[in-house]
Amino acid sequence: MSLQMLINAILLGGLYALMGIGFSLQWGISGIINLSYGAMVILGSYISLEFFNLFHLDPFISMIMSGAILFVIGAAIYRTLLQPLIKGGIVFTLILTFALRLVIENIILKVWSADYRTIRVTYAGSNFQFGDAYIPLIKFLAFIVAGILIYLTYLFMMKTKTGKGIQAVALDKEGAQAVGIDVEKMYLINFALGTALAGLTGSLWASIYSFSPHLLGSIVGKVFIIAILGGLGNIWGAAAGGLLLGIAETTGAVFFGSEWQEALGMVIMVSVLVWRPYGLMGKKFFG
Amino acid sequence: MFNNKKVNIFLIIVGIIIFIFLPRFVSGYWVRVITTIFMYAVISQGINLMSGYMGYLPFGNAMFFGVGAYITAIGMGKGLSFLAVLPLAALTAILVSILFGLPVLRLRGHYFAIATIGMSGALLSVVQNATEITGGAMGTTLPIIDKSPEVTYNYFYLAMLALMVITTLTIYLIIKSKFGFGIRSIKANEEAANSMGINTTYHKVIAWAISALFTSIAGALYAYWMSFIGPEEVFDVMIAVNTIVIMLIGGAGSILGPIIGAFVISLLSEVVWSTFLEYHLAVLGITIIIIVFFVPKGITGAIADFVKKRELRLRKKVSV
Numbered sequence: 001m002s003l004q005m006l007i008n009a010i011l012l013g014g015l016y017a018l019m020g021i022g023f024s025l026q027w028g029i030s031g032i033i034n035l036s037y038g039a040m041v042i043l044g045s046y047i048s049l050e051f052f053n054l055f056h057l058d059p060f061i062s063m064i065m066s067g068a069i070l071f072v073i074g075a076a077i078y079r080t081l082l083q084p085l086i087k088g089g090i091v092f093t094l095i096l097t098f099a100l101r102l103v104i105e106n107i108i109l110k111v112w113s114a115d116y117r118t119i120r121v122t123y124a125g126s127n128f129q130f131g132d133a134y135i136p137l138i139k140f141l142a143f144i145v146a147g148i149l150i151y152l153t154y155l156f157m158m159k160t161k162t163g164k165g166i167q168a169v170a171l172d173k174e175g176a177q178a179v180g181i182d183v184e185k186m187y188l189i190n191f192a193l194g195t196a197l198a199g200l201t202g203s204l205w206a207s208i209y210s211f212s213p214h215l216l217g218s219i220v221g222k223v224f225i226i227a228i229l230g231g232l233g234n235i236w237g238a239a240a241g242g243l244l245l246g247i248a249e250t251t252g253a254v255f256f257g258s259e260w261q262e263a264l265g266m267v268i269m270v271s272v273l274v275w276r277p278y279g280l281m282g283k284k285f286f287g
Numbered sequence: 288m289f290n291n292k293k294v295n296i297f298l299i300i301v302g303i304i305i306f307i308f309l310p311r312f313v314s315g316y317w318v319r320v321i322t323t324i325f326m327y328a329v330i331s332q333g334i335n336l337m338s339g340y341m342g343y344l345p346f347g348n349a350m351f352f353g354v355g356a357y358i359t360a361i362g363m364g365k366g367l368s369f370l371a372v373l374p375l376a377a378l379t380a381i382l383v384s385i386l387f388g389l390p391v392l393r394l395r396g397h398y399f400a401i402a403t404i405g406m407s408g409a410l411l412s413v414v415q416n417a418t419e420i421t422g423g424a425m426g427t428t429l430p431i432i433d434k435s436p437e438v439t440y441n442y443f444y445l446a447m448l449a450l451m452v453i454t455t456l457t458i459y460l461i462i463k464s465k466f467g468f469g470i471r472s473i474k475a476n477e478e479a480a481n482s483m484g485i486n487t488t489y490h491k492v493i494a495w496a497i498s499a500l501f502t503s504i505a506g507a508l509y510a511y512w513m514s515f516i517g518p519e520e521v522f523d524v525m526i527a528v529n530t531i532v533i534m535l536i537g538g539a540g541s542i543l544g545p546i547i548g549a550f551v552i553s554l555l556s557e558v559v560w561s562t563f564l565e566y567h568l569a570v571l572g573i574t575i576i577i578i579v580f581f582v583p584k585g586i587t588g589a590i591a592d593f594v595k596k597r598e599l600r601l602r603k604k605v606s607v
Binding site: 027033081084085088090091092094095096098099100101102103105106107109110217221224225228259260262263266267269270273274 | 338344346390391393394396397398400401402404405406408409411412413415416524528531532535539565566567568569571572573575576579580583
């Protein structure tokens with residue numbers, strides 16, 4: 001494997017890592033498999049597109065807006081739709097989030113059409129040399145920003161009072177309730193944080209690649225794989241899972257041909273599920 | 288009227304007879320729509336057995352539909368007759384379900400649902416890439432029946448109706464049998480069932496094989512009916528999603544639930560398609576949300592509640 005390939009794989013994997021964390025947190029801690037996650041990522045891309053078209057705002061700046069907007073949307077969805085149904089179990093939350101996906105997809109199709117869109121910033125073409133490999137500047141920047149965001153998420157979970165509350169709820173719901181933690185609020189914040197991360201990833205994605213509603217399905221497929229590789233609700237696990245998926249897809253495309261890329265990811269996921277149901281990182285995280 | 292067994296059997300037989308003669312009175316378009324409804328009811332019945340009765344949500348069940356469709360297409364492409372291919376298709380689906388089921392049915396809840404999606408996706412990729420055998424992503428064609436379209440559509444209408452009746456009857460008998468009690472005990476509490484001496488692995492694998500059997504026959508009929516299939520179409524996760532919604536709306540864990548749900552959802556989406564062409568996705572999504580919110584037990588569950596309440600009221604009146 002050449003250096004160029006490895007670098008490409010890691011740069012892609014960084015975005016996957018950020019994308020997978022939100023989904024993994026929602027699934028592992030709030031207990032919701034969010035099938036509308038892909039729609040939320042793409043919605044983030046379109047929010048950045050709007051800010052770029054209206055104010056010529058760089059996606060690296062407008063990502064703050066898409067993160068904030070998606071946080072509010074996520075909180076609203078959780079409070080009104082998911083919270084009352086969460087006791088109904090997996091069938092209900094799966095169907096409900098799938099229905100949400102249909103609604104968001106329809107809105108995107110109606111407002112922005114099904115065409116592929118791109119955001120071209122002025123420095124999109126520039127790259128720099130590292131050894132005998134070329135690194136596109138924008139992908140490198142996106143990778144760094146993704147890394148910072150992952151670290152911030154980690155700090156939030158470990159250092160702030162709310163983050164520690166979320167951790168406590170994830171470990172033992174009744175215990176957390178007994179010491180006076182508002183469990184529902186923690187679930188709400190955690191879910192909204194997940195959708196905010198989806199929006200942030202969408203903006204970063206939009207600065208590099210073209211996007212359209214057609215990507216919805218494959219994004220959900222990827223975040224499933226990442227979350228399962230890393231172990232649910234585990235931030236560093238999901239980050240490692242994202243990098244691993246990036247590497248697997250890039251090398252798999254070389255060895256088997258790109259048409260086998262998705263099958264490879266699925267096979268990896270099912271194998272991990274069967275042999276290591278708590279992810280490659282090992283320990284059982286939530287109840 | 289819902290508690291009297293003889294009346295129920297009579298009503299069901301009358302219903303079947305009405306459906307047998309229905310194509311003479313409605314247009315060809317509606318014959319096709321109702322054939323699709325029967326098909327969805329069959330697939331949903333397979334999911335009902337797994338999810339409604341056993342508590343394992345097979346999110347990737349569309350793969351058996353795809354396997355059934357593709358084995359039929361390949362076999363008929365080799366010159367075999369449909370009736371010769373049908374057992375092959377069913378057998379392949381059963382083999383796939385057992386092969387995948389043995390490792391994957393150890394997983395619980397979310398994990399099982401996701402693993403089946405993964406397997407369905409992997410199978411889809413295999414079919415897309417094995418171009419020499421399956422025709423690849425472009426899809427493949429089947430021989431066309433040498434009769435007028437009207438006769439052909441009636442033929443498939445009756446075949447799908449028969450499949451739906453047989454599926455429902457089989458699953459009903461299974462659920463009422465000792466084996467069925469085992470299946471339902473898994474939903475109630477798997478550890479307890481295990482410690483009571485029920486071989487849960489055996490029950491789970493057999494239940495999934497039955498689910499695969501009927502789903503694959505539906506797929507085989509579909510392929511022959513359409514005479515053209517593509518991998519994206521027959522391995523579509525939406526098939527599973529639609530049939531899960533159908534099961535929920537009809538009533539999970541109720542034998543007539545999938546049939547009622549299939550009629551309600553399909554007729555509803557007919558209306559939605561024709562009136563809200565541009566917003567049909569959103570309207571469908573919102574409809575699902577509303578139904579999940581307000582009729583969580585499904586239509587059969589709501590009817591059962593209604594009947595129970597009425598009986599309670601009557602009993603109170605009598606006692607007063």
